[in-house]
Amino acid sequence: MTVEAVPAQEATQETLFTPEQVEWRLRELTGLERLLGPEWYRILRGLFTYPLSLTGLIIITVFVLVAAFAPTLAPPVRPNADPLLIPRDGFGPEPKPPGAVWMREAPPIPFWYKVLTGKDEWVHLMGTASGQFDIYYGVVWGTRTALFAGFMVTFSTVIIGLIVGSLAAFYGGWLDDLLMRITEIFMAFPFLLAALTLSAILVPKLGRSIWPPMIALIIFGWDRYARVIRGEILSAKERDYVLAGRAVGVRDARLIIRHILPNTIYPILVMASFRLGDAVLSFAALSFLGVGTQIGYADWGQIISFARDWILSLDTHWYIIVFPGTALIVFGLGWNLIGDALRDILDPRLRGARR
Amino acid sequence: MTAYIIRRLLQLPITVFGVTVLIFAMTLVLSPVERSALYMRDFPKHEGALEALIRRYGLADPFHVQYWRWLVGRVDPETGERVGGVLRGDLGFSRSGRQPVIDVILHRLPASIELALWSVVPIIGIGIWLGVIAAIHHNRFIDQAARVFSIIGWSFPTFVFALLVLMVFYAKLRWFPPGRLSDWATWAVMAPEFHRYTQLNTIDALLNGRWDIFWDALRHMILPIITLCYIQWAMLLRLTRSSMLEALRQDYMTTARAKGLPERTVINRHALPNALIPVVTVGGITVVNLVNGVVITETVFNFPGMGSAAASAAQTLDVLTVLGFVLLSSVLFIVANLLVDVLYAFLDPRVRLG
Secondary structure (H helix, E strand, C coil): CCCCCCCHHHHHHHHCCCHHHHHHHHHHHHHHHHHHCHHHHHHHHHHHHCHHHHHHHHHHHHHHHHHHCHHHHCCCCCCCCCCCECCECCCCCCCCCCCCECCCCCCCCCHHHHHHHCCCCCECCCCECCCCEEHHHHHHHHHHHHHHHHHHHHHHHHHHHHHHHHHHHHHCHHHHHHHHHHHHHHHCCCHHHHHHHHHHHHHHHHCCCCHHHHHHHHHCCHHHHHHHHHHHHHHHHCCHHHHHHHHCCCCHHHHHHHHHHHHHHHHHHHHHHHHHHHHHHHHHHHHHHCCCCCCCECCHHHHHHHHHHHHHHCCCCCHHHHHHHHHHHHHHHHHHHHHHHHHHHHCHHHCCCCC | CHHHHHHHHHHHHHHHHHHHHHHHHHHCCCCHHHHHHHHCCCCCCCCCHHHHHHHHHCCCCCHHHHHHHHHHCEECCCCCCEECCHHHCCCCEECCCCEEHHHHHHHHHHHHHHHHHHHHHHHHHHHHHHHHHHHHCCCCHHHHHHHHHHHHHHHCCHHHHHHHHHHHHHHHCCCCCCCCCCHHHHHHHHCCCCCCCCCCHHHHHHHCCCHHHHHHHHHHHHHHHHHHHHHHHHHHHHHHHHHHHHHHCCHHHHHHHHCCCCHHHHHHHHHHHHHHHHHHCHHHHHHHHHHHHHHHHHHHCCCCCHHHHHHHHHHCCCHHHHHHHHHHHHHHHHHHHHHHHHHHHHHCHHHHHC
16 A cells, blocks of 8 residues: 555545535434434444345345245145145156146246246246155245244244343342253253254154244254353443443343343344354254155255155256255355344444454 | 362263253153153054053153153062163163164264264364464455355255265266265175274274275265365354464564564464464364264265264154264263363463463
């Protein structure tokens, strides 16, 4: 960098805005900032300005849109059946490649298909898995399963972690010891194997559905939050505003919920966005291992597990893995990108430093 | 330091106790009738067989009674001897393995250990090396590439990665087959003149001087090893990188450079040892990731180890077998974490003295 080569006058002029620009910026900033508060405003602005996190946001938006418009993108064959069960085109064992024509009981052809291709024949856009389950349908409707399972697992684990962590940190003493020992016991399990066990136990009880793996992921997933939240609250507890709150007689619950949690929520946010992608990956892994949803449920891991029958000829049956696998990877990537950016935005050491 | 280690050692039995309680509590999700079915080896022949079983094994007793019986075994009413009990190695009968769970574990363990042993060296070696390289070239191309690699690896589900690897290197290229040994090698290994010293194929092959079997065993393990490594590198790289960046920023680095030491010495002798201290803490995570990864990796690659046995047991809802595996691996994990903590205290004076 040759700083001295640039005249000081020019350098400052470049960074100055015209009065109109300044006024416009100020008005916009204050409006949004007033709405969100300075911290949330900074986070949101950060998310939209880092290219990586913007990519993440776009990815997740696309998934949400696909989930919302699933009935238009992949119309169900029978309007009254559970739309999350993948329609089958016959029962043949041999998978069909992408582009194979739908032989029997074809679903109604969506309007965009005719516009884009000009054909009147509905095909298996991503081929079929063994048993003639339509992969395209499964991938599209699988976004609903993924979003639902991801949000449910993350939300529940965060809530449990919040309750346990804040109780332990706020009251301390024997309650802290007890809760932390329990947390440690949960952390002593290898996460996936424990979840696998619990959902294998829950399946005979609840039947094959998305609930056994989800419950298992919740039960063995809250421990990390509890630990992080406890640490955060322990440090927040010593701040002056807590003391001030105590001095004016604010009740404990109100102190925790209104004063301490809002100041400790950011690291939880980072963790949650990472874990949301993770939760979906683990959910898919459990499904893949066969302790999740029933065969033919619109769930990415479930579809990928069909590939296990075709290990020898995976090169010809690549579409069974590649399409749902890509959906899964991109979904996880989206959340990880957001989490990564959030961490940088919220890390006080990196504050103000643009990467 | 000693007090710290003693405190950690005293915590060990408490955690193990909690783990066993939790594992046993998981089975209580099922009703006594459902649990009695776990102990049945055959279809009940006459009416009331389930009730008899529930009475005989006390499956409707209070939790602590059942837990204690599960732990130390029960007294047989006819002979008066103590039978079963997890502490005595009786984990029940595995329906999917058609033998006692403990035998399934002992039978399947060597394959998993072999796989894990072969994976640990590249995981730690290459993972740390990548992190150090990325940190030294901070914000340059290598660093950015490593970042992207790590974030993609982070989002890459093991089973998808494993299947893709299998698709390319087995289905397409036919280089590395799944399984543990080729048929001819399996026969050669089972032949009487082949001595099984350790049950680990590669080591036994070397000890017997059979290079062909060694190569065959390794060929079957390369894809699972790559899969296990890939998921771990992402994490190890990221951790080493940030820890190394932190170390490079310290004042003693400036001092070392000011003394005129060559850059190589500065990095290898001053930055690296300090940067690696926090990396030690992931040792425990590495172990648990290996256990988790092994479940999926072995399943996809049809590798006859502990993980694939656990997965297939779970798939057929063979609860007792899965519980055996989860018990074993949790204890393994707890011990690994303890070792890591002690090692950490040993390495880092801030912990030792604090």
